[in-house]
Amino acid sequence: MAxxxxxxxxxxxxxxxxxxxxxxxxxxxxRAWVGNWPGVTVEKKVGTLRVNGAEIEVVDLPGIYSLxxxxxxxxxxxxxxxxxxxxVVVCIVSAxxxxxxxxxxxxxxxxxxxxxxxxxxxxxxxxxxxxxxYKKLEFLIGVPVVPTVATTGxxxxxxxxxxVKAIHEKKVQARIVDYGRxxxxxxxxxEEVIKDLAPELAEKYPARWIALKLLEGDSDIVGKVSxxxxxxxxxDKANQLREILGKKIGDPESYIVKQKYxxxxxxxxxxxxxxxxxxxxMTDLLDSVLTHKIVGIPxxxxxxxxxxxxxxxxxxxxxxxxxxxxxxxLHDIVLGIHGLPDWLTSFxxxxxxxxxxxxxxFLPIIAFFFLGFAILEDxxxxxxxxxxxxxxxxxxxxxxxAVIPLIIGFGCNVPGVxxxxxxxxxxxxxxxxxxxxxxxxxxxxxxYLVIGGAVLGASAGFAVLSLYVLGIILALIVGLLLRKTLxxxxxxxxxxxxxxxxxxxFDNVAIKTWERTKRFLFKAGTVIFLGTxxxxxxxxxxxxxxxxxxxxxxxxxLRESWAGILGQLLASTVFSLMGWDWRAAVALFFxxxxxxxxxxxxxxxxxxxxxxxxxxxxxxxxFTPLTAYAYMAFVLIYVPCIATLAMVRNELxxxxxxxxLIYEVLLAYIVSLSIISIGSVLGFR
Amino acid sequence: MAKVGRIYRxxxxxxxxxxxxxxxxxxxxxxxxxxxxxxxxxxDPIEIVAKGNPISIRKAEAEKIILEEVKG
Numbered sequence: 001m002a003x004x005x006x007x008x009x010x011x012x013x014x015x016x017x018x019x020x021x022x023x024x025x026x027x028x029x030x031r032a033w034v035g036n037w038p039g040v041t042v043e044k045k046v047g048t049l050r051v052n053g054a055e056i057e058v059v060d061l062p063g064i065y066s067l068x069x070x071x072x073x074x075x076x077x078x079x080x081x082x083x084x085x086x087x088v089v090v091c092i093v094s095a096x097x098x099x100x101x102x103x104x105x106x107x108x109x110x111x112x113x114x115x116x117x118x119x120x121x122x123x124x125x126x127x128x129x130x131x132x133x134y135k136k137l138e139f140l141i142g143v144p145v146v147p148t149v150a151t152t153g154x155x156x157x158x159x160x161x162x163x164v165k166a167i168h169e170k171k172v173q174a175r176i177v178d179y180g181r182x183x184x185x186x187x188x189x190x191e192e193v194i195k196d197l198a199p200e201l202a203e204k205y206p207a208r209w210i211a212l213k214l215l216e217g218d219s220d221i222v223g224k225v226s227x228x229x230x231x232x233x234x235x236d237k238a239n240q241l242r243e244i245l246g247k248k249i250g251d252p253e254s255y256i257v258k259q260k261y262x263x264x265x266x267x268x269x270x271x272x273x274x275x276x277x278x279x280x281x282m283t284d285l286l287d288s289v290l291t292h293k294i295v296g297i298p299x300x301x302x303x304x305x306x307x308x309x310x311x312x313x314x315x316x317x318x319x320x321x322x323x324x325x326x327x328x329x330l331h332d333i334v335l336g337i338h339g340l341p342d343w344l345t346s347f348x349x350x351x352x353x354x355x356x357x358x359x360x361x362f363l364p365i366i367a368f369f370f371l372g373f374a375i376l377e378d379x380x381x382x383x384x385x386x387x388x389x390x391x392x393x394x395x396x397x398x399x400x401x402a403v404i405p406l407i408i409g410f411g412c413n414v415p416g417v418x419x420x421x422x423x424x425x426x427x428x429x430x431x432x433x434x435x436x437x438x439x440x441x442x443x444x445x446x447x448y449l450v451i452g453g454a455v456l457g458a459s460a461g462f463a464v465l466s467l468y469v470l471g472i473i474l475a476l477i478v479g480l481l482l483r484k485t486l487x488x489x490x491x492x493x494x495x496x497x498x499x500x501x502x503x504x505x506f507d508n509v510a511i512k513t514w515e516r517t518k519r520f521l522f523k524a525g526t527v528i529f530l531g532t533x534x535x536x537x538x539x540x541x542x543x544x545x546x547x548x549x550x551x552x553x554x555x556x557x558l559r560e561s562w563a564g565i566l567g568q569l570l571a572s573t574v575f576s577l578m579g580w581d582w583r584a585a586v587a588l589f590f591x592x593x594x595x596x597x598x599x600x601x602x603x604x605x606x607x608x609x610x611x612x613x614x615x616x617x618x619x620x621x622x623f624t625p626l627t628a629y630a631y632m633a634f635v636l637i638y639v640p641c642i643a644t645l646a647m648v649r650n651e652l653x654x655x656x657x658x659x660x661l662i663y664e665v666l667l668a669y670i671v672s673l674s675i676i677s678i679g680s681v682l683g684f685r
Numbered sequence: 686m687a688k689v690g691r692i693y694r695x696x697x698x699x700x701x702x703x704x705x706x707x708x709x710x711x712x713x714x715x716x717x718x719x720x721x722x723x724x725x726x727x728x729d730p731i732e733i734v735a736k737g738n739p740i741s742i743r744k745a746e747a748e749k750i751i752l753e754e755v756k757g
Binding site: 065066068070071097099100103250253254257258261281283284287288291292293294296297383387388390391392394400492493494495496497498 | 726746
């Protein structure tokens with residue numbers, strides 16, 4: 001054996017809601033490398049399966065129903081299988097959605113993949129009153145079938161064994177579906193032509209599959225065949241046969257799908273055994289309330305409100321603890337170290353420790369928010385929220401599913417931008433990623449609370465709520481503009497299975513919560529930390545050099561620092577129409593890095609501790625109610641943090657990150673100025 | 686236009702591209718009986734159930750599915 005033999009590689013495939021990510025985690029131990037498929041913003045997860053000392057690469061394919069050229073996800077999956085030739089493709093089949101799952105399994109077999117079937121959720125099927133004879137299924141489709149329950153881990157050991165065995169015993173079942181005499185004759189004729197004229201193509205793909213795709217009129221395969229020297233001849237032959245078929249059986253594509261489904265139904269009939277009367281469908285009962293004509297939408301709003309309350313209430317004690325531990329205890333320890341130079345003590349205490357604190361204080365609320373969200377998602381409720389709001393989103397040329405990145409964005413915009421990946425259509429996906437930063441994240445809330453609390457009095461609560469609504473309205477409007485200009489194209493529609501309601505599964509919820517929280521902690525966290533250190537540096541130095549840590553305590557001295565000079569410049573130029581104090585302007589400038597540091601920089605700039613900042617803003621009449629509200633709107637709209645921009649760049653490229661930066665700043669400026677001018681005309685102060 | 690609560694049989698699927706193929710790939714094929722279960726509160730999309738599995742679909746897309754009413 002050559003030492004550099006290729007690594008053994010397997011792929012996981014399955015329709016949505018079959019528990020694929022849980023199986024991925026069971027196989028790989030949860031450690032995954034996450035990236036993008038080349039050229040598209042579709043998530044690619046790769047992990048390692050270790051069995052008997054061997055290391056097997058596991059690639060998670062997107063959740064798909066079929067292998068057509070119409071959707072990017074399906075193209076990715078089939079190209080991966082054809083180009084990378086994984087040793088095994090594990091097709092996860094849902095025991096409670098057997099027909100659609102097996103339809104995909106047959107499509108994978110036709111593509112010539114070496115398939116192992118993971119028959120998942122067998123426990124739920126039993127609960128619903130039927131049993132699946134998996135031995136018979138194995139016999140009928142000719143590849144191994146392993147029953148599993150991913151939530152408890154039942155059958156996973158057997159699945160691993162079966163995968164290892166299948167790596168060495170390749171089984172190909174490309175002829176699994178018989179399409180009937182008329183179509184089969186046409187397939188054979190095209191197959192012959194391909195084998196004669198394009199043997200190189202027949203090596204890469206099963207010739208039968210190419211023939212089928214040509215009969216279906218698959219744009220990707222037609223394109224690939226046309227590029228071959230003998231392409232025209234093959235295509236002409238296929239088109240001629242398509243036409244003849246069309247006269248006999250109608251639309252060939254519909255006919256082919258129907259035949260394949262009939263094969264699926266035959267198999268299902270043979271292997272499913274009803275053992276009990278099905279229970280009354282819980283899902284239908286719940287849906288009749290949760291998507292009810294009158295109470296459906298109010299219930300959804302309440303659910304989201306409760307999500308906020310939950311995250312807020314539960315995290316307050318923890319956040320306070322973190323605050324005390326870092327900003328008092330740790331801070332004092334550093335100040336107590338003797339023999340350090342002044343600047344180093346200040347750097348550690350006011351820069352580094354303040355930076356760590358700025359990140360960690362937000363960790364509990366964001367983690368609990370994502371925990372609550374993951375539960376709602378796992379139960380199956382978020383699909384209903386998308387169903388409820390689809391009509392509104394449709395008016396703005398977006399799918400209802402775009403609501404999910406926005407809600408995640410309420411927690412932290414970084415995973416919000418990333419959640420746009422779940423949207424199938426490329427134009428809609430890119431648009432959603434670009435508008436997700438307008439969702440008001442947890443880091444903006446303290447700014448609203450401080451300024452609203454200091455200036456707006458009793459109407460502060462209403463003002464804060466209005467900002468969340470404003471964020472969503474602006475997101476929809478910007479979304480529509482993007483869909484009319486940069487990302488034109490028909491709507492991908494909203495055909496979606498509504499998954500049955502289920503009890504939340506601990507592993508699933510834990511994984512989803514951690515994956516999103518992790519992005520805040522590491523991606524946003526690093527940037528926020530660095531930002532806080534930069535704020536410190538710009539506040540203790542100025543044109544005259546190092547001013548000393550006293551600058552953080554003495555407002556007069558602070559005026560001389562870079563931060564002070566910049567703020568006065570901003571306040572007297574671009575923000576002169578807004579009537580904001582120079583310190584507020586500096587805080588906005590620092591807030592560019594992250595909203596987490598707006599309040600802490602204000603505290604520094606006004607020379608008080610964070611606990612007194614509300615009083616100071618109120619006493620010194622820093623804002624009028626009108627300028628305060630305009631300021632809060634500005635904080636909502638302009639760049640949420642550099643980490644979000646970095647995420648947009650990651651997902652869509654530098655060009656779109658710059659676009660996001662420009663539109664957000666311009667929009668913030670326009671909206672704030674409008675609030676001030678319209679407000680003054682209406683007589684508000 | 687299909688009515689909520691009624692049962693229909695699929696006659697054929699019209700249209701083209703992703704929408705048509707997604708309808709077919711979900712198994713909404715000629716001969717299948719489907720029930721229109723409810724409309725979303727704002728009137729669109731609608732929820733249909735085929736063989737016990739609920740599917741959400743916009744009205745404009747559902748119009749591509751040519752139906753006949755099943756007399757019960």
